[in-house]
Amino acid sequence: MTDSASQLVLASASPRRSELLERVGISFSVVPSNISEDEIAGESPAGHVRRLSEAKAREVAGRPGQPGRFFIGSDTVVVLDDRILGKPADEIEAAAMLRSLSGRQHQVWSGYAVYDRERNRCEAEAVCTEVFFRELSEADIAAYIATGEPADKAGAYAIQGIGTFMVRRIEGSYTNVVGLPLCELLDTLQRMGAARPLANPGRQR
């Protein structure tokens, strides 16, 4: 079983993803990917997040001189009525997203991929969580946008932050909404011999 920071690389700029992995004592290094998050017409949300997760992992793994053996990529989207909501481009789009989510149920899909460069093998999965929002007033939406929190979040909210005031309940994985379905990822990492949880409990990077 391998578990060293030089072996495992998180191909992500998301501080949430790093924080989740750190919390369970996984050793890894961080190298953000440069993949553009395009949509393909007709692609399912599961297919979308799996494809981008794998592309992120493989892009970082393919860089000349990049150390490491196992590369983790991940992608999160919010889905409302079969429409994919990514990160809002600006505050106007953030407000429109929050208005459309108000008082309704939506899905959060997170994908992850673990690419084993040594064996040229990649496993990609997608996980869905149902999220139920309270009704939001225009004043709620304006005040939340003024916090700056929606800017870099799929669907323009963060369940782990101030955005918790909007979430009545969820069905499914909480960490999946934050951006990385931790239990499923740990299963995959262990199966591939990439890492095991609590190898470095309480470790701070």
Ligand SMILES: Cc1cn([C@H]2C[C@H](O)[C@@H](COP(=O)(O)OP(=O)(O)OP(=O)(O)O)O2)c(=O)[nH]c1=O
């Ligand atoms: C719904 C939701 C999303 N998010 C975040 C997780 C992701 O960081 C972000 C979705 O954007 P992503 O494109 O999945 O990830 P990213 O651009 O932040 O990082 P990278 O591509 O380098 O891995 O939304 C939350 O933090 N909380 C939430 O409740």
